[in-house]
Amino acid sequence: MGQKAIYAVVLAAVIAGTNGLMIKYMTSMTPTAIAWLRATIPATLLTIWMLKNKIQFFRGNSKKMLLASGINAARMYFYLIAFTFTSIGNAVIIFYSWPIFVAILGVLFLKEKMTKYQIALLFLAFLGLIIAYSHKTFSFEDRDFIGMLAALLSAIGYAITVIIFKTETNNYDRNEIIFYQNFAGVLVFFPFFFMNAATAEISHLGMGIVYGILTGIVVYNLFFYGLKYLKAGTASSLMYMEVVSSIILGILVLNESFNLTMIIGGSFIVLSSFLLTRSK
Numbered sequence: 001m002g003q004k005a006i007y008a009v010v011l012a013a014v015i016a017g018t019n020g021l022m023i024k025y026m027t028s029m030t031p032t033a034i035a036w037l038r039a040t041i042p043a044t045l046l047t048i049w050m051l052k053n054k055i056q057f058f059r060g061n062s063k064k065m066l067l068a069s070g071i072n073a074a075r076m077y078f079y080l081i082a083f084t085f086t087s088i089g090n091a092v093i094i095f096y097s098w099p100i101f102v103a104i105l106g107v108l109f110l111k112e113k114m115t116k117y118q119i120a121l122l123f124l125a126f127l128g129l130i131i132a133y134s135h136k137t138f139s140f141e142d143r144d145f146i147g148m149l150a151a152l153l154s155a156i157g158y159a160i161t162v163i164i165f166k167t168e169t170n171n172y173d174r175n176e177i178i179f180y181q182n183f184a185g186v187l188v189f190f191p192f193f194f195m196n197a198a199t200a201e202i203s204h205l206g207m208g209i210v211y212g213i214l215t216g217i218v219v220y221n222l223f224f225y226g227l228k229y230l231k232a233g234t235a236s237s238l239m240y241m242e243v244v245s246s247i248i249l250g251i252l253v254l255n256e257s258f259n260l261t262m263i264i265g266g267s268f269i270v271l272s273s274f275l276l277t278r279s280k
Contacts, residue, residue, distance in 0.1 A: 086147025
């Protein structure tokens with residue numbers, strides 16, 4: 001089972017690595033329209049699952065879960081903006097700084113203790129962010145800057161939802177948590193999808209549906225299957241294959257390239273985030 005669990009998580013990471021390509025392919029759709037499909041596909045399938053299993057909607061601490069859902073909708077929007085405005089490599093490296101913010105928020109809100117080793121890793125990560133940004137012009141007219149800033153905001157938003165959902169993991173099934181992750185996005189992004197649907201290409205709408213199924217359902221279920229048989233740190237570490245697969249696909253398919261500051265800064269960010277997940 002352990003070997004199958006490893007394969008499942010690695011496959012989840014590789015599939016997740018195609019996110020950037022799918023987002024960049026859907027050029028006739030706005031980020032908000034893509035976000036609606038990304039949220040609606042898993043939310044619809046999980047609604048059917050909850051009805052079938054007679055699970056009550058909005059039970060327990062629903063206010064906290066809806067708050068997390070709203071934050072996740074904003075996080076999803078920034079995530080899509082990131083891949084739209086900057087390269088796949090830039091976006092995925094900056095987004096994978098989220099464990100750094102989880103560690104900080106865990107200390108602030110969950111009263112978790114942080115070792116000197118973990119503090120050193122945080123310093124390394126922030127140094128990496130500074131280096132990665134050092135070659136950018138700090139202007140909202142610079143598409144790369146907007147994209148990387150959006151990736152950073154998405155990472156922070158994702159970290160907040162991880163902390164909120166972590167406090168409720170004993171009260172909800174994992175499928176319920178995924179439902180809540182997407183619920184607010186269905187409502188918030190629907191008007192934007194409705195306005196964009198008429199002008200979107202059929203192939204792009206189809207890709208949006210595939211994106212919602214792969215990212216919202218397949219990736220999460222593969223990851224949670226692996227998590228059942230692996231240590232949390234091991235499963236989280238294996239998900240860093242997403243960074244590798246995203247960068248390789250960006251280079252091979254889109255001919256993306258990296259400058260020296262992005263390579264050094266990105267290496268610091270990914271290494272520190274990876275080691276933080278292993279130190280838990």
